[in-house]
Amino acid sequence: MSIIVNELNYIYNPGTAMEVQALRDINLEIKDGEFIGIIGHTGSGKSTLIQHLNGLIRATSGGIFYNGADIYDEGYDLRTLRTKVGLVFQYPEHQLFETTVMADVSYGPKNQGLDEKEATLRAVGSLNAVHFPEKHFYDSPFELSGGQKRRVAIAGVLAMKPEVLILDEPTAGLDPQGRDEILEMVSNLRSTQHITVILVSHSMEDVARYVDRLIVMNGGGVMYDDTPQAVFAHYKELEEVGLMAPQVTYVMHALAEAGIPVRTGATTVAEAKDEILSVLC
Amino acid sequence: MLKDVTLGQYYPADSVIHRLDPRVKLAGTLLYLISLFLFQGPLALATATVFLILLITLSKVPFSYIVKGLRTIIIILIVTAAMNLFFTTGTVIVQFGIFKLTYEGIQMAILMMIRLVYLILGTSLMTLTTTPNQLTDGLEKGLRWMKKIGVPVHEIAMMMSIALRFIPILTEETDKIMKAQMARGADFQSGGLIKRAKAMIPLLVPLFVSAFRRANDLAMAMEARCYHGGDGRTKMKPLRYTAADRNAYLLLFSYFVAMIALSLLWTKVLGGGKLFF
Numbered sequence: 001m002s003i004i005v006n007e008l009n010y011i012y013n014p015g016t017a018m019e020v021q022a023l024r025d026i027n028l029e030i031k032d033g034e035f036i037g038i039i040g041h042t043g044s045g046k047s048t049l050i051q052h053l054n055g056l057i058r059a060t061s062g063g064i065f066y067n068g069a070d071i072y073d074e075g076y077d078l079r080t081l082r083t084k085v086g087l088v089f090q091y092p093e094h095q096l097f098e099t100t101v102m103a104d105v106s107y108g109p110k111n112q113g114l115d116e117k118e119a120t121l122r123a124v125g126s127l128n129a130v131h132f133p134e135k136h137f138y139d140s141p142f143e144l145s146g147g148q149k150r151r152v153a154i155a156g157v158l159a160m161k162p163e164v165l166i167l168d169e170p171t172a173g174l175d176p177q178g179r180d181e182i183l184e185m186v187s188n189l190r191s192t193q194h195i196t197v198i199l200v201s202h203s204m205e206d207v208a209r210y211v212d213r214l215i216v217m218n219g220g221g222v223m224y225d226d227t228p229q230a231v232f233a234h235y236k237e238l239e240e241v242g243l244m245a246p247q248v249t250y251v252m253h254a255l256a257e258a259g260i261p262v263r264t265g266a267t268t269v270a271e272a273k274d275e276i277l278s279v280l281c
Numbered sequence: 282m283l284k285d286v287t288l289g290q291y292y293p294a295d296s297v298i299h300r301l302d303p304r305v306k307l308a309g310t311l312l313y314l315i316s317l318f319l320f321q322g323p324l325a326l327a328t329a330t331v332f333l334i335l336l337i338t339l340s341k342v343p344f345s346y347i348v349k350g351l352r353t354i355i356i357i358l359i360v361t362a363a364m365n366l367f368f369t370t371g372t373v374i375v376q377f378g379i380f381k382l383t384y385e386g387i388q389m390a391i392l393m394m395i396r397l398v399y400l401i402l403g404t405s406l407m408t409l410t411t412t413p414n415q416l417t418d419g420l421e422k423g424l425r426w427m428k429k430i431g432v433p434v435h436e437i438a439m440m441m442s443i444a445l446r447f448i449p450i451l452t453e454e455t456d457k458i459m460k461a462q463m464a465r466g467a468d469f470q471s472g473g474l475i476k477r478a479k480a481m482i483p484l485l486v487p488l489f490v491s492a493f494r495r496a497n498d499l500a501m502a503m504e505a506r507c508y509h510g511g512d513g514r515t516k517m518k519p520l521r522y523t524a525a526d527r528n529a530y531l532l533l534f535s536y537f538v539a540m541i542a543l544s545l546l547w548t549k550v551l552g553g554g555k556l557f558f
Contacts, residue, residue, distance in 0.1 A: 016346070018293075056460050079466055087464040093494075094454070095461040097486035107483065111466030142490065156465055 003030040003053060003085070003164065008062035010048055022048045024220045026062070030164070030198070035190055037207030037228070038200045040217030041242045046200050047090075049217065050166050053198075054078075054085040083112055086162030090169040092153035096141040101127070101152050104141050108160040119159075126158035127151075129193070131185055147178035151185075158189070164196040165189070171206055183210060208232070208246045208267040216243070229265040248272040292409045298340040299410045302526045303419025309533050310407045316540045317396050317403070322547025325540050326395065332536055333399060333406075340410050350405045351398065358397055365390040413445035421511075422520050435511025443499070451492060458487045 008026040013019050023045045030036060040046040051057045052064060055071050055078040064071050071081055089095065098104035102123055109119035127137060130151040136144065141152050150170060157165065167186065171179040183199075187210050190197045201207050207214065207228070214231045216224040218241045224231045232238075235245035235253070252264040252272060262279050266272040298306075313332075320329060337344060351358075371385030408416070421438035428434050459469065462483045469480050 051460065054464060056463060079468065082464055083466055089457065089461045089464070091457075093491060094458045094487055095465065095483075097483045107467075108465040111468070160466065 002032060002067065004028070004065040005030075005049075005052070006063045006065070008049075008052060008064065009060050010045075010052065010057065011060045014060065022220050023052075023059075026222055028215070028222070028225070030196065032163075032196055033190075033194060034196050034213055035187075035211045036196075036198045037211035037214045038198060038217060039202060039204065039207060039214060039243065041202065044217040045220040046217045047168055050087060050168060050198065050200055053164075053166060054082045054087050056082075056087070079111075083108070083160040084162055085164045085166065086157035086160055087166045088154050088157045088168065088170065090172055092141075092146075092149040095153055095156060096149060099140060100138045101132070101141050101144075102137050104152060105155045105159050108156055112160055122159040122161070123155070126155040129158060129189060130155045131181075147174055147182065150174070150182060154182075154186075158193075162195065164198065166198040166200070168200045169202070170199070171201065171203070179206065186210070202243075204232075204238075204244055205246050228267045232267055233264070290409070291412050292342045292346060294341040294410075296339060296341040296410070297525065298336060298406070300525065301410075301529055302520055302522055303411050303415040304423045304520065305522075305526045305529045305533075306407050306411055307416070307419050307423060309529065310404055312533055312537050313403045314400060316537055317399055319544065320540050321544040322551075324547055325543040328536070328539055328543055329399060333402060336406060337402070340406060342406070342409050347402060347405060347409065351401055354397070354401055358394060361393050361397060362390045365393050414442055417442040417445070418516070418518075418520060435514070439511075447492075447495070450495070451488070454491055455484070455488055458484055461487075 005026050005028040008023055009021070010023040011019060011021050026049060038046045038049070048057065052059055055064075058072065066081060066085065069076065071078065096104055098107065102120065105123035105127060106116075106119035109122040110116075114122065124137075127134075132148065132151045132155060136148070141149065144152065154167070154170070165186075170182050170186065174182065183206060186197060186199065189195065199207055199211060211228060214224070214226065214228045215222055216231060216238070223237075223241065224234060232245040232249045235249050238245055246267055248266055248269055248271070249264070252262055252266050252275070255262050255276070256264050260279060262275050266275050313329075316325075316329060320326060337347060366382060366386045366389075367380040369383055369386035369389045370381075371383035373381045373383055374387075375382045411419075417438045420441070421434055424432075424434050459467075463469070467480060467483055469477070469484070472480070
C-alpha cells in the first residue's frame with residue numbers, strides 16, 4: 001500500500017512562449033502511515049506535485065502508481081482514486097457551496113454513491129473528528145470564521161474515508177492559535193484514523209513539529225528528502241533557495257559555534273530546551 | 282482545461298507591431314476591415330494579402346499560432362460558404378432540387394471565405410500584439426471626443442479593463458474550484474442534461490460568491506485610493522505618438538488609397554467583375 005512517483009515531469013503550456021517546466025524528474029515513494037511535509041518556495045512545484053497524486057493533473061511524462069496500479073492505465077477509475085487520496089485545497093472558499101455545513105460535508109460521500117442516511121453519518125463522524133462544534137452543524141458555511149471554514153473543508157474530504165490525506169497550506173491566513181489547533185487536529189487524525197498525511201506548507205516551523213519526513217522542493221525538483229533534523233542541517237543551503245530553517249536551528253548552531261557542546265539537531269522549542277538543559281545541568 | 286482558446290489572447294514578443302501605439306493599431310484594424318469589404322478584383326485582393334502577411338511577419342507571432350484561432354470559427358465559415366454557394370442567383374451550373382450551384386455563387390463563396398478569414402486574422406493580430414490594458418487605454422484616448430456628446434468614455438473604458446483583467450482570474454478560479462470539487466468526487470462530464478446542469482451548482486456557487494467578494498474588495502481598494510472617475514486623472518504611462526506611429530499611419534493611409542485605386546482600376550479601366558471575371 002503506497003504511492004510511487006516515477007520520473008515525473010510536468011510542463012505547463014508546452015510549445016508556446018509561456019512554456020514552464022513545473023516538475024522535473026520527481027521520484028518518490030510514499031509509504032503507508034507516513035506523516036510527510038512538503039516544503040518549498042512559491043512556484044517550486046509543490047502544489048502541482050500533489051495534484052498529480054490524485055490524478056487531477058496528468059503528467060507530461062513519467063508515471064504514478066497507487067497500491068501497485070498505474071493510475072494512467074486506460075480504464076483506471078480516477079474518481080475512486082480521488083476518494084482514496086483525499087486532497088484539501090488551500091482555500092475552503094473554493095469548495096463550500098451548500099446551504100448548511102452538514103449538506104456540504106455530505107457532498108463527497110454522496111458522490112461515492114452512499115445514500116442520504118449513510119452520508120449524514122459520515123458527515124457527523126468527520127465533523128466530530130475535526131472538532132467542529134455541534135451547534136454550528138446546520139449553519140451556513142459562508143458565515144463561519146476562517147479556521148472553522150477550513151475544518152469544514154477538511155471534514156468534507158475526510159467524510160469520503162480516504163487512505164491518504166493531502167493538505168495544501170492548511171494554515172495559510174490563520175492566526176497562531178488557529179494554526180496550532182488545525183495542525184494538532186491533523187496530527188491526531190493521523191494517529192486515530194491510521195491514514196497517511198501529506199502536509200504542504202512554506203513554513204518550516206509548522207511542519208518541523210509534526211512530520212517525520214520532509215521533502216524540500218526547489219525549481220520543480222526534489223532538493224532534499226529526509227528527516228527534518230537531517231534537512232535542517234542544510235540550513236545554509238535552504239536559505240539560498242529562500243527558505244528558513246526553524247529559529248531554534250539557528251539558536252542551536254549559534255550556541256555550538258560559541259563553544260557550548262549542544263547537539264544541533266533540535267527542531268522544536270521543546271527539544272531545544274531539553275538539549276540546552278541537559279548540557280547545562 | 283480552459284486555457285486552450287487562442288483566439289485573441291495576447292502573445293508576448295518584442296516586435297515593431299507590439300511597440301506601436303494602441304490607437305494606431307485600433308485605427309489600422311478598422312481601416313483594414315473597411316478595405317476588406319470595399320475591395321474589388323484580384324489586384325486589390327493581392328495587396329490585402331501581401332499587407333496582412335507583412336504585418337504578421339513583422340509581429341513575430343508564429344503563423345501557426347494565429348491560424349489556430351481560426352479553428353473556433355470554422356463552422357461559421359462553412360455555413361457562410363454554403364449559403365453563398367447555393368443561394369446566389371445567376372448562371373446555373375448544376376441543380377439539386379431547390380439548390381442551384383451558380384458561377385456567381387462560387388465566386389461569392391470564395392470571396393466571403395477570404396474576407397472572413399482575413400477579418401479574423403487581422404483582428405486577432407491586433408489583440409495578439411496588444412495587451413488588454415493598452416487596448417482600453419487606446420480606446421479611451423482615441424474616443425475622448427465622444428465625451429462632449431455625453432458618452433462616459435472613461436467609465437466604459439474602466440469597466441472594460443476591469444472586466445478584461447478579471448477574465449484570467451476567474452478562469453483560474455473556475456479551474457481551482459473544479460479541481461476542489463473533483464477531489465470530492467464531483468463528475469462534470471457524464472450524465473444527461475439535467476444531471477450535468479445540477480453538477481454545475483457546486484461550481485457556480487463558489488464562483489459567484491468569489492466574484493462578488495472580489496468586486497467588493499476592488500471597489501473598496503479603489504475608493505481607499507481616492508478613485509473619483511476620469512476627470513483630472515493622469516496616466517502612469519501616457520500614450521504619445523512616436524515617429525514609428527506616424528510612419529505606421531502613413532503606411533496605413535497609402536495601403537488604403539492603393540486598395541481603392543486598384544479596385545477602381547479593375548472595375549472601371551479593365552472592366553472586370555467583383556472578383557475574377
